[in-house]
Amino acid sequence: MSIFHYTSIKSLALILESKKIRFTRLDSQDDLKEIEGLPENLKSYFFISCWTEDSEENLSLWSMYTQMKGIRIEFPKEFYLKYTHKEGDYGNWGYTKETTCPLSIDEIRTDNYLISNPFWLEDGFYTKVVYDINYKEFKKNAVSHKENKTIITHAKNLIRYKSPIWKFQNESRFYIIAKPLPDLNLYN
Numbered sequence: 001m002s003i004f005h006y007t008s009i010k011s012l013a014l015i016l017e018s019k020k021i022r023f024t025r026l027d028s029q030d031d032l033k034e035i036e037g038l039p040e041n042l043k044s045y046f047f048i049s050c051w052t053e054d055s056e057e058n059l060s061l062w063s064m065y066t067q068m069k070g071i072r073i074e075f076p077k078e079f080y081l082k083y084t085h086k087e088g089d090y091g092n093w094g095y096t097k098e099t100t101c102p103l104s105i106d107e108i109r110t111d112n113y114l115i116s117n118p119f120w121l122e123d124g125f126y127t128k129v130v131y132d133i134n135y136k137e138f139k140k141n142a143v144s145h146k147e148n149k150t151i152i153t154h155a156k157n158l159i160r161y162k163s164p165i166w167k168f169q170n171e172s173r174f175y176i177i178a179k180p181l182p183d184l185n186l187y188n
Contacts, residue, residue: 037139
């Protein structure tokens with residue numbers, strides 16, 4: 001299966017040079033209402049890379065993301081490297097079962113942050129966006145609060161839902177959750 005990304009020639013050059021895709025903070029996206037429903041303390045922790053599974057070209061996406069002067073790239077959906085991490089403790093965090101993910105242990109945790117995605121979920125760190133009028137409620141229901149802590153109970157639902165006015169994008173996303181250290185209480 002292929003996925004497609006509309007971008008500028010300059011961004012394409014950066015992708016080719018670094019062999020990496022860019023993730024942008026969720027609260028910096030073109031849909032300013034997208035972060036509605038997210039707890040305030042989580043808004044800056046989500047990073048996404050936007051794609052579409054639609055093989056048919058979309059003039060709106062050409063206009064919005066390339067100003068009609070860019071390029072549409074095509075990759076296989078699983079174009080990234082895969083690392084297998086054994087079950088166990090990695091020092092203040094760990095895995096409860098063997099997990100395959102697109103990041104090495106050194107990329108998951110640095111001295112400054114921890115990537116804490118639930119990579120073990122179906123489709124890993126990829127999701128197709130669902131356009132629903134109740135998008136804020138889905139986001140609110142994806143977290144719980146206990147003892148002054150915000151606990152993410154369904155990470156994908158925090159970035160999967162958008163307002164139906166954006167349906168023309170037919171968007172899919174890769175996402176990561178990067179939390180500054182030392183607070184590691186993202187999941188229950």
